[in-house]
Amino acid sequence: MNQSAPSPFTAADYRARMDRAALTASAAGLAGLLVSPGPDLVWLTGYRPTAMTERLTLLVLPVAGDPVLVVPKLECADAVKAPGAPSLDLRDWTDGVDPYGLVSPLVDAAGTFGVSDSTWALHLLALQGELPRAGFRALTEALPMLRAVKDEAELARLTAAGAAADATFEEIKKVAFAGRREADVAADLDRLLREFGHEQVDFTVVGSGPNGADPHHEADDRVIQHGDTVVLDFGGLMYGYGSDTTRTVQVGDPGEEVRRVHAVVREAQQAGFEAVRPGAACQDVDRAARRVIEDAGYGEYFIHRTGHGIGTTTHEPPYMIEGEQQELVPGMCFSIEPGVYLPGRFGVRIEDIVTVTQNGGVRLNNTDHGLTVVG
Template identity: 45%
Template sequence: MTQLEQLRAAMDGAGVDALWVSDPANVRAVSGFSSGKDGKVLVTRDGAVLYTDGRYTVQAQEESRIEQHIARPPETYQDAAERVRGGRVGFEAEHLTVAGLDALHEHWEAELVPTRGLVEGVRLIKTPQEVEAIREAQALADRVFAQVRPIIRAGVRELDVALELEMGLRRAGAEVGFDVIVASGPRGAMPHGVASERVIEDGDLVTIDFGARVRGYHSDMTRTVAVGRPSDEMRRVYEAVLEAEEAAVAAVKPGVRAADLDALARGILERHGLAEAFAHSLGHGVGLNIHEGPGLRGTSEDVLEPGMVITVEPGAYLPGVGGVRIEDLVLVTEGGHEVLSHTPKEPLPE
């Protein structure tokens, strides 16, 4: 079953005859058009149309797998109106603006129905082509990290490390997937501590979280490295987080509940007295968005299936002291899992 066929099956389950797709990543997923923020897609029972404007005529012809209609509103809505007249049309409630919904009401003679997660549900399972793009992005990120690792030393600003990572990704032909996190010393207690002016000091642990984007698909990896000899307390935290991360990765296979993976890692950190220091979920899916389904958190109802690409990233954060996060990118396979991130997890110096 193709992804479009899967989407139509999801539409049937939601009781809609058509779906108006406005989320940029979902536009790209359905059509292949890489400028999704400047496009919309209408999926009906017997067709699918990409709507974008004249700036993208050639690009849409080259990229889109579906019919294209080049126009601006209100002509966009007028063309679609004939295709949806008298039907039940789903719209993406978590993305479409109030103004956008008003425009649909104005131009369409159809019942508009809020939907959630229809395209996202299809995107949970990656195609072989999607997996290959993610694999390529991660391999590139691994190479860039290896090139930059020698400059992560005392006397270097966090910003300089981030800049070298970003330049390395771009030189290699990738985009920077998201804001690079470089959090050293006490700033390591900030899970999303993007690079700052702080100068790395001897004895610091430095948490680096970054990713590449290749053909629209992301990689995601975190390593915490030592500059000099860390304190005994931070060494203890590092070893605990590493134990939790490796145990959770080892447990990844089809049929495992995402919530159970979170509980496994959380339980290990709790035994080390770090339950309160683990301030976020265990991980998330990765694809066209850096954060997408499935969600690896305690309240998740997701169950792992072959073709899912997830992160496993426990962390422990001690305000005023420092923090540790270790993250791998993992493909769920028929027989278990494959770790896509190959950068070594460095042992701490004695």
């Protein structure tokens, strides 16, 4: 693959995100956001601190006023290098000092705050003690669409990540499957994703034979046999944005039932894709895919939602599931991944990342949906 790295996000980009987040929070009736280390902090500031669960790092983003980053003093040198740091007022604290007391003067003590999902209970409970009149809501519940609609620069990164995952699949088809452990093939997937540009690999599911009936099977020492159906689900981060794709391959000639199940899943995946359009509800994508599988008699074996959002993490809102009435908006990106899992026998799943455009959906994964035969 020959592609140049995208231009880094600028301080102005991060400030625009923080401003937009504050406006969105105000419209939702929140007094502000409290954001701890995790994907929300990375998206808002570009800062990815060292994971220290016991020390408080917190972005305080009020709906009125400037954003403040409360950070341990020993982390300050890294925090000031973050791309979004020029827009932040850094308040450091040293060990032995109560950091939660730094937060209370910065916020409306009686307001309700959106709190990032990744906030440790240790810190949230301490903040509740410091702000007894305040209310707290998880960001996924309070502002589920905060990161859901991607701009052109984000879409470019997701497109590159999808292309790298596609290139990985084209190469993995060439390796030997029969006689090798699932863990060996998973290691090949990890290596290829990195060779094609991923800086982080999040998962490499290799589910062969009966293990394929476990949607999130961890590749193990099972030796792949001739005649096995193998589910391959893999992805990670490239330029800070996610990839996630699934294809099902067959070691040797597939039998009639495998062909039939695969054809049903392929039709369901296509039906879900065709349901993508601005104004449709997320649940419409799930319903379209699920209807095909139910009509074919395999409804009880489709045991998960049809899709999930993707961005700075590989799983985030919106979710393609019954009951989710959030409307699809151009710029949203999510998976469409129906599957059928026959316990003790085999599984089949086909997954693409799709983005919403004014004219419908566009796939970011474009490898063949057919049942690929491998050696």
